[in-house]
Amino acid sequence: MSPDPNTKYDDQQSKRRKLEQQSYPDVSRNISIYSISSKHPLNVRPAGNSYLTSEDVALKEAKRNSLGHLNMFPEELLMELLTYIDDKETLRNLSHTSRILYAYLYDEEIWKKLFVKSIEDSTQNSPQKWNGSWRCTVLGIDKKHSANIILPDNLVCSDILYRPFQCSQINYEKLFRKIIQEEETYHLDALSDNLKQLPPGRIQRIPESELSLEQFNTEYHDVPFILTNKDKTRWPRWDFPTLLSRFPNVKFRQEAVQWDLALYSEYLKSNLDENPLYLFDCSSEAMTTLRKEYDSPSIFKEDLFTLFNLNNGQSNCRPDHAWLIVGPERSGSTFHKDPNYTSAWNAALKGRKLWVMLPPGITPPGVGTDEEESEVTSPVGIAEWVISGFFNDSLKIKECLVGITFPGECMYVPSGWWHSVINLDDSVALTQNFVPFSKLTNAMNFLKNRRDQISGFRPYPVKESIDYAVETLLKGKNNEDIEKMREYSEKFNSLNLGEKLINEDCGEISELPPMPVYELFKQLLILNGKEDELATALEELKKLESRNRAKTSGRSEAWEKLTTPALEEQQGFSFGFNLDESSDEE
Known part of the structure; x- marks a missing residue:
């Protein structure tokens, strides 16, 4: 008799329920903003x-x-x-x-x-x-x-x-000492299977071997969590000296500059920057090699944006999605959401990272944004944000999550979540963006209704992908989506943009009409046998759009139905309160 495939899962759940009967104490994570004792080198005073x-x-x-x-x-x-x-x-x-x-x-x-x-x-x-x-x-x-x-x-x-x-x-080791001690306990307990109930505001740790794709898509896709793994060979053991020995003369992108690794290593040793340069590279020649040396967690391999890779890679308009990240102590990223409403995973290979995370709809303290979240303003850098007291303000929000990833751990960031990252040590990490089936509706809503915020799609690759799809994959077919794609291609040809724009981001080219990425994505889903998933996502998208309209207008969907002319004709009355000259009140 073959073993029941659910037995292992049931055993894991039973073990988890038993261990979760224990709980950690809820300790305050507020930090004390201290005065820096070091004098300014020129004796400038506050x-x-x-x-x-x-x-x-x-x-x-x-x-x-x-x-x-x-x-x-x-x-x-x-x-x-x-x-x-x-x-x-x-x-x-x-x-x-x-x-x-x-x-x-x-x-x-x-x-x-x-x-x-x-x-x-x-x-x-x-x-x-x-x-x-x-x-x-x-x-x-x-x-x-x-x-x-x-x-x-x-x-x-x-x-x-x-x-x-x-x-x-700023000394983050001293500033976050309570959080570091607490998170280190959670980290070590997770590795020893000593699972306990976490207090509010903490980020759950889950062994990579115990989370299935089905569980992820049904139970865990909406909240951040940290994947743990006892296997020390699970991720590449890259530290900065290792990378430097392999790629000393390769140029990597470090924000506003592009330096070879030998020069960046000197910067890492000694800089006076308020916000140290962060290496965030996806396109160096070294990345071609490095991408072959690691494997994404199995639950994150389901990625619908791979459909933008057409014609065996000959036509590929998918935005950059895989990065090597290297930064010195004190570096990091200010609050942001990942592009195109994608989700992300981030594996710490070297050094500890502190994460501050807030769900969609809750703007982080100290961060300003417009209603569409197309413009985001915040203090100059992370240290300024912390010193100004906004970190403590974030802890007052019950939905705020704070955690630390240690080397060998992998953070999951759901689409739409605000997150800021502080490197507590010199760090090396890997990150990728992806779109699982559980987030298809969110991605489609963004591509359809936030076209001016779409990023990473470059004009020539998109044009080539549209032409290949329309002329080869969709040849002989016609619908509204395909017609929009043809119109875009014709408009693109008439503009004569020139080769100089081949690497420009679509959001930076004012001459171009909005790219029909949403329409292309829909057709690619159909071509790849995802009609049922697309139909479900489109139905959910209608409900989402209706809720968003209600928030904007202040009127519910039911009210809109009651006050439409069509319904007035059918039912013979209206709640529109439009009084004309023949009113009984005359």
């Missing part, structure tokens, strides 16, 4: 110190004389004006005219912007070496031999200058 010197005539006179006519400008405007100087020698000379201007031109962001602009304006992709700071690198001076001017106490009291330095000195 703005509050200016109240201590409000009657000091000598200091006021010294500042006025040091700035000359520039003293008439508010500090914010002065800093803005300095960013318009695009010549390093002019900036250097200006910084030598007075102690106060030296302090304002010591700001790293000014030199970083100048560096990035110089890269954009030339064919040179990177400097020969990193000198410890953007200022020293641009000026070609050794930071060890760079003489700094020490300002008299309270001569310059400026949050604009002091705050970035304060953020660059």
Whole structure:
């Protein structure tokens, strides 16, 4: 008699129920915002110190004389004006005219912007070496031999200058020590199968071997969780020295720059950035090799966006979806949602990552967005967000989840969830975006109703995919979707956009009409035998659109039906309250 395939699952559930009778204590995770003891290298003080010197005539006179006519400008405007100087020698000379201007031109962001602009304006992709700071690198001076001017106490009291330095000195290990200790306990208990009931606000850990695709799609697709695995060979054992030894001269994308790994390694060792550069690469030549060295968790392999890979890869308009992530301690990502309403998994290979997560419909504290969430504004960086008290504000929201992934663990991020990530150590990670069947409705709603927010689809690959689909796969067929795809292709041909736009994101090209990605996706689902799944998703999409309309208009679907002309004719009355001249109230 063959064993019952459900026996293993039932045993696991029984074990889980037994262990979950135990529970962890609910301990406060609030952090204490402490004052940074390190002094600014130039002795710049916080703005509050200016109240201590409000009657000091000598200091006021010294500042006025040091700035000359520039003293008439508010500090914010002065800093803005300095960013318009695009010549390093002019900036250097200006910084030598007075102690106060030296302090304002010591700001790293000014030199970083100048560096990035110089890269954009030339064919040179990177400097020969990193000198410890953007200022020293641009000026070609050794930071060890760079003489700094020490300002008299309270001569310059400026949050604009002091705050970035304060953020660059933040010690997350100390700040999050309670959370780190607690999460380490959960991590070790999960590896030893010592499962317990978690307090609110924590992220559940699940052994990778115990979660089936069916369970994921029915029970777990809507909430973040952490996959654990006892097998230390489950993920590649890449650390930064290993990657550096293999790819020292390969250029990787680090936000605004593209450096080879040897140069980035020098940056990792020594930088003064408030927000350290984060390597987030999907297209370097190294990634071709690295993608062959790991395997996605089985529950995340179901990915409907693979349908955009047509004609055996000859026509592939799928947005980038797999990245290598490398960053120093203190780096990370501010609050965001993953593109095109995709879900994601993120495997920590080296270093610990702290996650702050909020579900759709709840905007994180300190983050501003419009109704459509097309524009997102937040503090300059993660450290600023934490120091300003917004982390503690997030913990007051009962739906907020905070957790830490340790090396070998994999975080699942459901589509539409806000998340911010802080690297507690120098880190290496892998991440991929995907669309499972359980999130098909969400993805279709985004592609249909948020067309101006679609990203990652590039014009030429989309055009090639549409042409191949219409002329080969859908040849002889016609419907509204196919007609829209043909119209787009004809419009594209008439614009003569030029080869320069081949790598542009579709959202950045104003000349193009909205791309019919939604229509193409529907037809690809049908062509690949997913008619039933598509029909279910479209039915759910109608309900979702109806609920969204009700939220926007303040009127329910039932009310809309009662007040439509068609219903008025059928039933002989209306709740529209449209009184005309023949009313009985005349």
